[in-house]
Amino acid sequence: MLQLRFILQPCATAADVQRTVMLPSTSCLIIQGDLMKSRTWMLSTEGQVVMGPDDSFINGIAAVFASYYNFNLQYPDDGSCTLEFIQRCFLGINPEMGSKSKKKQLGGINPHVSRLVRKLVDFEWMLM
Incomplete structure (x- = not known):
């Protein structure tokens, strides 16, 4: 949080x-x-x-x-998912490598954030 x-x-x-x-x-x-x-x-x-x-x-x-x-x-551990979601989804800052989170993720994207973004995109396609 x-x-x-x-x-x-x-x-x-x-x-x-x-x-x-x-x-x-x-x-x-x-x-x-x-x-x-x-x-x-x-x-x-x-x-x-x-x-x-x-x-x-x-x-x-x-x-x-x-x-x-x-x-x-660096984002704090307890807020890194929220801040990374704001960064990637609302502001469109999507670096290919690296993250501001302390935990190093495979591919540089937090898996929780990646899953949420993917579900939002899938939901958006369902509405069209």
Whole structure:
């Protein structure tokens, strides 16, 4: 699962978050508000809040992905499938060799991501 932290106080500042939550060293999306109805998000990296608050959840997901991709960081083990799926399916970044995941996969593509993409393509063909 992608690194997400849920903060119950929707009006917490970046300083409040850094004081009260132990932030991971990897990039992390901090969501303020409910799980089902988030109000704002912040991005932390290396234990510091570096971006936000912002209202658009889509921008938050883009910011997390961009932080890994632009700084050439490896995806964390618990979020590597999600980030690789975003990379390959939504952004169309499909290198023939290599992966940003720590686990080295045969052919460079995570088998779970490959299977999901293949099933989505098969489903799309069924609709036509």
